[in-house]
Amino acid sequence: MSNDSNLHGKPEIVTGHEVHHDEHHVHHHKETFITKYVFSQDHKTIGKQFLITGIAWAIIGGLFSVLFRLQLGFPDQTFPILETFFGRYAKGGQIQPEFYYALITMHGTVLVFFVLTAGLSGTFANLLIPLQCGARDMASPFLNMLSYWFFFMASVVMVSSLFVSTGPASGGWTSYPPLSALGDANQGSKIGTDLWLIAMALFVVSSLLGGLNYISTILNMRTKGMSMTRLPLTIWALFFTAILGVLSFPVLLSGFILLLFDRNLGTSFYLSDIFVSQTGQALPNEGGSAILYQHLFWFLGHPEVYIIILPSMGIVSEVLAVNSRKPIFGYMAMVGSLFAITILAFLVWAHHMFVTGLNPFLGSIFVLLTLLIAVPSAIKVFNWLTTLWRGNIRFTPATLFSIGFVSLFISGGLTGVFLGNSTIDIHLHDTKFIVAHFHIVMGVASFFGMFAGVYHWFPKMFGRYLNSTLGFIHFWVTMAGAYLIFWPMHYEGLAGVPRRYLDLSGWHNFNKFGELNKMITVVSIIVFAVQLMFIFNFFYSIFKGRKVRHQNPWGANTLEWTTPIRPGHGNWTGEIPEVHRWAYDYGKDGREFIPQTEPIGKGEGHH
Amino acid sequence: MQTFFVILILAFGFLITFQIAKTSEYVAVLRGEEKARKQTNRINAFLLLIFLIAGLIGVYYCNERLKGKILGEAASIQGEKIDTMLYITLAVTGIVFFITQILLFWFAFKYQESDQRKAYYFPHNNKLEIIWTVIPAIALTALVGFGIYYWFKITGDAPQDAMQVEVTGSQFKWEFRYPGKDGIFGKKYYKQIDPEKNNPLGQLWDDPYNRDDIVINEMHIVVNKPVKLIIGSKDVIHDVGLAQFRMKMDAVPGTPTTMWFTPKYTTRQMIEKSGDPDFVYELSCDQLCGKGHYSMRGVVIVETQEEFDRWLISKQPQYMAAHPAQAPQKTQPADTTKRVAANMNK
Ligand code: HEM
Numbered sequence: 001m002s003n004d005s006n007l008h009g010k011p012e013i014v015t016g017h018e019v020h021h022d023e024h025h026v027h028h029h030k031e032t033f034i035t036k037y038v039f040s041q042d043h044k045t046i047g048k049q050f051l052i053t054g055i056a057w058a059i060i061g062g063l064f065s066v067l068f069r070l071q072l073g074f075p076d077q078t079f080p081i082l083e084t085f086f087g088r089y090a091k092g093g094q095i096q097p098e099f100y101y102a103l104i105t106m107h108g109t110v111l112v113f114f115v116l117t118a119g120l121s122g123t124f125a126n127l128l129i130p131l132q133c134g135a136r137d138m139a140s141p142f143l144n145m146l147s148y149w150f151f152f153m154a155s156v157v158m159v160s161s162l163f164v165s166t167g168p169a170s171g172g173w174t175s176y177p178p179l180s181a182l183g184d185a186n187q188g189s190k191i192g193t194d195l196w197l198i199a200m201a202l203f204v205v206s207s208l209l210g211g212l213n214y215i216s217t218i219l220n221m222r223t224k225g226m227s228m229t230r231l232p233l234t235i236w237a238l239f240f241t242a243i244l245g246v247l248s249f250p251v252l253l254s255g256f257i258l259l260l261f262d263r264n265l266g267t268s269f270y271l272s273d274i275f276v277s278q279t280g281q282a283l284p285n286e287g288g289s290a291i292l293y294q295h296l297f298w299f300l301g302h303p304e305v306y307i308i309i310l311p312s313m314g315i316v317s318e319v320l321a322v323n324s325r326k327p328i329f330g331y332m333a334m335v336g337s338l339f340a341i342t343i344l345a346f347l348v349w350a351h352h353m354f355v356t357g358l359n360p361f362l363g364s365i366f367v368l369l370t371l372l373i374a375v376p377s378a379i380k381v382f383n384w385l386t387t388l389w390r391g392n393i394r395f396t397p398a399t400l401f402s403i404g405f406v407s408l409f410i411s412g413g414l415t416g417v418f419l420g421n422s423t424i425d426i427h428l429h430d431t432k433f434i435v436a437h438f439h440i441v442m443g444v445a446s447f448f449g450m451f452a453g454v455y456h457w458f459p460k461m462f463g464r465y466l467n468s469t470l471g472f473i474h475f476w477v478t479m480a481g482a483y484l485i486f487w488p489m490h491y492e493g494l495a496g497v498p499r500r501y502l503d504l505s506g507w508h509n510f511n512k513f514g515e516l517n518k519m520i521t522v523v524s525i526i527v528f529a530v531q532l533m534f535i536f537n538f539f540y541s542i543f544k545g546r547k548v549r550h551q552n553p554w555g556a557n558t559l560e561w562t563t564p565i566r567p568g569h570g571n572w573t574g575e576i577p578e579v580h581r582w583a584y585d586y587g588k589d590g591r592e593f594i595p596q597t598e599p600i601g602k603g604e605g606h607h
Numbered sequence: 608m609q610t611f612f613v614i615l616i617l618a619f620g621f622l623i624t625f626q627i628a629k630t631s632e633y634v635a636v637l638r639g640e641e642k643a644r645k646q647t648n649r650i651n652a653f654l655l656l657i658f659l660i661a662g663l664i665g666v667y668y669c670n671e672r673l674k675g676k677i678l679g680e681a682a683s684i685q686g687e688k689i690d691t692m693l694y695i696t697l698a699v700t701g702i703v704f705f706i707t708q709i710l711l712f713w714f715a716f717k718y719q720e721s722d723q724r725k726a727y728y729f730p731h732n733n734k735l736e737i738i739w740t741v742i743p744a745i746a747l748t749a750l751v752g753f754g755i756y757y758w759f760k761i762t763g764d765a766p767q768d769a770m771q772v773e774v775t776g777s778q779f780k781w782e783f784r785y786p787g788k789d790g791i792f793g794k795k796y797y798k799q800i801d802p803e804k805n806n807p808l809g810q811l812w813d814d815p816y817n818r819d820d821i822v823i824n825e826m827h828i829v830v831n832k833p834v835k836l837i838i839g840s841k842d843v844i845h846d847v848g849l850a851q852f853r854m855k856m857d858a859v860p861g862t863p864t865t866m867w868f869t870p871k872y873t874t875r876q877m878i879e880k881s882g883d884p885d886f887v888y889e890l891s892c893d894q895l896c897g898k899g900h901y902s903m904r905g906v907v908i909v910e911t912q913e914e915f916d917r918w919l920i921s922k923q924p925q926y927m928a929a930h931p932a933q934a935p936q937k938t939q940p941a942d943t944t945k946r947v948a949a950n951m952n953k
């Protein structure tokens with residue numbers, strides 16, 4: 001499709017092609033099933049593709065965690081059913097160590113990258129950027145489509161790695177060499193790791209294509225009147241997310257390529273002085289640095305955690321404002337803190353490396369910068385709290401998940417203050433404490449943002465509502481479950497229990513959390529079951545949910561609610577509306593909400 | 608069978624839930640959506656309050672249940688500093704935690720939708736925003752200050768009189784080398800590693816400093832005497848984790864690292880203190896290193912100087928094991944000269 005019509009300031013030039021779509025969902029004569037649902041260039045469809053692929057991955061990643069939690073909670077018990085499914089990996093109904101490590105590696109990779117990066121940014125950047133900026137589609141719908149299909153290819157390669165005879169990668173989601181470089185030292189570092197690296201390379205391509213598109217769309221294709229400071233915070237958050245990704249993913253890719261070279265071409269970027277006991281052989285490689293990889297990895301790795309959390313922050317800001325019927329408090333401070341986080345996110349990576357032998361002085365600089373990042377984080381929390389204060393709050397499932405997000409972000413952010421202080425990190429590094437920290441602040445919190453987004457924009461995506469009773473059950477079980485699982489885990493970490501240990505029975509000082517681990521496993525299974533219920537609700541409601549009858553069901557100000565209930569490709573049937581105000585005039589001058597499209601009235605107060 | 612049962616129960620529970628959920632949607636339509644919505648709104652607001660209260664009780668209960676299982680007193684002088692820092696941070700973050708969580712849930716409950724109230728249009732307030740930028744900034748600066756102060760103390764150079772132990776990790780075991788009487792480690796080169804020839808660390812036998820180096824699989828150190836660990840790895844990255852001493856350092860192939868600390872209690876004292884007759888200091892591998900990672904355990908014995916000397920003397924240098932043909936007497940004189948050389952090197 002031609003994009004000229006989308007250019008800022010020229011909404012009046014609308015090609016006939018686009019206007020034809022109307023509420024009754026008439027198929028355009030040129031659209032076939034393939035172009036509409038498979039190789040679609042409509043940003044809304046691509047968003048749904050990302051979401052549904054993300055859901056598929058979330059089921060896989062979640063199931064893996066249930067499997068390895070079984071091992072952790074019941075290390076002495078056998079589960080014959082596992083042997084039925086996984087054969088020698090679960091010999092005698094017990095998860096074998098290689099299998100355990102493959103499971104946690106895949107669990108981490110899948111959830112961090114495939115679900116919370118592609119599934120989250122991919123879904124909401126695609127859905128919301130054109131709709132909330134007032135554009136008919138992305139800057140390049142074609143590259144946008146490629147972005148999804150690269151992600152799909154990455155998924156295919158990653159799935160195929162699960163079935164190779166030596167098993168998938170098993171060196172952790174961080175895949176540090178030399179472990180990930182030496183097939184002789186680790187089963188999973190045979191072909192499984194090559195496939196892992198290839199899948200990740202494809203993933204990086206997908207993420208770059210998407211990110212460049214998001215950035216250029218936001219900068220160039222806003223509708224008339226939509227200045228940057230009138231953008232909803234969702235768009236700001238997605239904008240900074242894309243910048244983080246575009247600037248840091250290439251560094252990760254270079255790190256992966258060097259690793260591929262070391263693995264297959266005999267180079268020594270990361271390898272030096274290695275004697276592999278399994279083969280009794282000393283390797284010829286000398287002069288490489290294993291730590292170099294960690295720098296390259298964490299130069300993405302830390303921004304990555306913000307790539308995961310920022311979209312959720314944006315969604316939560318929007319959902320809380322809409323449902324408190326109040327403007328988001330401190331809009332400029334919210335944008336400013338997003339900006340500060342983005343800058344600082346590039347300057348703290350070595351806090352993951354305090355105990356690698358890093359120069360202590362360098363370490364102290366990273367302590368300073370790391371704890372600095374807590375300031376903008378704190379500002380955001382206070383602003384969310386003030387947004388709720390004296391509001392008139394409607395508890396939709398989306399609102400509840402947003403409140404849950406804030407609670408989790410506080411809890412997990414505060415434990416970050418422990419870890420960022422290198423002195424304390426000496427004790428806590430690579431223990432269960434870290435696992436608790438990042439699951440709360442990144443894993444569960446971002447999922448909460450994602451859920452909030454799905455519940456809030458489901459009506460826009462599918463023209464129907466999700467069942468909200470199931471939504472409430474989903475929220476309450478997940479919220480209670482998240483704290484039950486991860487809060488006590490901090491104590492294990494304080495006791496020094498290392499992460500990535502599948503059995504503590506051989507350890508005098510660590511083997512005292514048996515009961516706790518049982519409890520955690522049982523709760524995990526319940527929480528997993530409730531997620532399946534959500535997924536059922538999702539698919540059931542696409543076809544059978546209550547129909548949306550009102551164009552603007554939540555009474556929101558943003559532009560996506562000015563489109564038809566089921567918008568076609570091109571989003572608006574007539575001209576793209578013009579914007580006259582910021583997105584947060586809720587409760588102003590005695591009116592419940594004033595859409596962005598409404599001109600400023602005479603004598604109306606300025607915010 | 609059991610698994611099958613669990614799945615059956617879950618499926619059944621799900622079916623019932625789903626039916627209820629669907630019905631409630633119809634009932635809502637019948638009774639008037641607005642009314643039903645307001646009622647669920649009140650229920651959810653109430654649940655948020657309950658969650659806060661239950662959560663706070665839960666935090667207390669969890670702490671009561673688990674506090675006996677964590678930490679214990681740090682067994683090294685450096686560890687004390689780490690614990691102090693930990694408790695300072697716990698106090699600061701604890702205050703913030705309770706204030707913000709209580710406000711969050713309380714606001715949510717208090718400002719639930721009501722016909723009596725209109726939301727207050729409050730888009731920004733510079734004074735407030737400056738206050739809550741500055742306060743965290745000050746608190747964090749203080750934490751950074753303390754943290755870096757301790758950090759430099761802990762990571763600074765080891766004292767001159769520290770004893771030295773070389774720690775080498777490999778899949779999936781730890782090996783320790785003591786420099787012997789000369790106090791100097793002989794050179795090694797990884798290509799010389801050959802466990803079958805009794806050279807597990809790749810010592811270069813033509814380096815005379817190697818003649819008296821002792822290689823062993825248990826670490827002995829002396830109470831109240833600083834010990835400096837020189838850490839390396841033969842294959843992949845491992846990590847020397849000493850939870851009781853609050854110490855940790857990666858073992859990286861090709862790049863030796865160091866760490867030092869001063870143990871405060873002998874193993875025997877710890878047995879008495881903890882009332883646990885089986886107490887041992889354990890060395891855990893804290894960096895994923897392959898399928899045996901979780902079992903890569905070492906034992907550390909802290910003892911008095913005399914006990915340590917007695918123990919060390921009873922051990923045979925690795926050189927002997929690698930050169931069984933040579934009688935111990937032959938190396939003895941050579942060793943004294945080395946000792947002189949070593950002293951001169953200092
Ligand atoms: C107040 C802000 C935060 C601070 C000061 C902080 C600090 C840290 C530090 C120092 C570590 C490394 C600990 C170690 O490995 O020894 C860490 C780990 C981690 N953090 Fe945070 N963090 C903060 C917020 C976040 C956020 C917002 C996210 C994600 C959205 C996040 C996700 C993670 C993850 C995934 C890891 C673990 C990586 C791994 O080793 O596998 N953190 N954090």
Ligand SMILES: [Cu+2]
Nearest residue numbers: 302349351352
């Ligand atoms: Cu980080």
Ligand SMILES: [Cu+2]
Nearest residue numbers: 845892896903
């Ligand atoms: Cu290890």
